[in-house]
Amino acid sequence: MKANIRMELIQANQLIGFSNFSRYQDRKEDFIDGTEYEKIYLRMAVRDTMDNQHISSLEARISPKDRPRELQAAIERYDSCICEGLSREAAEKYREKYFYVVHFTKEPDRDKESLYRHFYKRQQVQRQARAIAALRENGSPAAERIHGIDAAAAEIGCRPEVFAQAFRYLKNHSVSQKLQNGLAADGVRKNRSIMGTYHVGEDFLDVTDGLRAIEEAVCFLNLRCGDRLGHALVLGIDVDEWYEKKSNRILVSKQDYLDNLVWLHAKIRKYALTECEAALTYIERRFDEYFNEIYMQNLSREDYRNVVRKAAEYFDGHRVIHGYHNESPRFGINEYYDAWKLRGDDPELYRDGFFCPKPLQSDEWDYHGINREYPQNYRIRYHPETAILYYMYHYNQGVRKTGSQIVEIKVNPRMIGAAKKVQERMQKEIASIGVGIETNPSSNYLIGTFRRYDRHPVIKWYNMGLTCDPELLKACPQIQVSVNTDDQGVFSTYIENEYAYLALALEKSKDSEGNLLYNRSFILQWLENLRRMGIDQTFS
8 A cells, every 4th residue: 555655646657758747746735735744744855855865055946926925924934844843053054054946837828818928827927026026125034045046847838938027037136235233344235146947948849849948048038157957858868869759750839830940940040050951941941831821821911001100100209210111021031030039028018019118117027028138139129020920929819829720740851950950059059158957867767758867968968077088078068067856755866866876877888899888987076076066056
């Protein structure tokens, strides 16, 4: 009976995929939240974890709240449960070792008739982000317990753009407080900066789609050196092997497929991948087909002309240089890609069909409604074709309905080859930015498609210490990585186990002739490097 009950709470089956994992993760709420077991669970998750392992700091995730008082009460309650029974001095020592990361929850857009995509979710995220900011501004000690923000849960159907404004708002949120005890030279203390993690590239319907989501997270959320990507498996998986397991067929919405085509086209050109010229021709042909079906059939010439006239009157009245002179639109793949770049902006700014920033942006939330770091060319927002395509993406019900239709695509081999090349170049870009990747070996093994720990992408991303071959070292992107447990309750693991699994797998790894691939002392040095990077990546 114990074994059977355990199998209902611990992921022990051989099924793969995020939805399978979610069944187990969600049961914590069913069996624990609001019961007497909650206190025990909190102590086990935090205090017992620190007592039983060699941990210098621990990040505890907490759900956001709609009001600052609710968030404060939750943090105080969790701290009280975790430190229950300890002396004041002992409790203070524990609190110095763990802190909180507020994690927003991804959800599919369930209301297809809403004003624009993810309208209600965006409203909720805004309330929750403002609650975090208000708690910091109130000077509450609970605010000091929050070191970072995160967005997790199933990513299919909920893209980074939904959380873009909230991440920019909170990551740039700064509060100065007057100190009465004179701890600072000028009597003023600044609240700590909030760092960001975004879980992405673990659950995806197509490799290109997963890679695009990673770039959306970095660009739309303005992730910087010190911020992190959670999992990001698509950045290191064997692309050929992944498509082979799918029999080179994918199920994807028409909108996502169109976006993937355009994005991959832009990456091929950006990286000057001359060997992928055939893929460009294929993409351009497919773009015409899907763009006409989703967008052109839902845009009348008269509607476009009305937007142009209205925009010209508005901009002329505000003495803004604009491109609204021609009433005959010229839509192409480049204009569509420019419109994709604007998806980090608040859709409210385009609700009339053109970019209409609020005249007074004294409110920090409104200020960050515009992504001021991406794209570099700010003025593409004033291009008629670009703005109206972004408007249609969000507000045109015909576009949303047609784009949501699911199609089965037999993936062209040229597209697979292009995705492989783009993946390689993106690895180097992530490394150069300094954004770290949280790897979770057991979680990735159980949710992902690789069946051996020595096939985990972490070995592709970072190999310093694992080899002394200069060619292998040069070829590796050397991304900042760390080893983590993910949900250690669901996967029944400890952080020390995760290092042990990697060590054992590498010690047993052999080449085609049966020779050991890795030296044991090199493996230990590599793990030590990962350990140090993990400490560097923490938000403590």
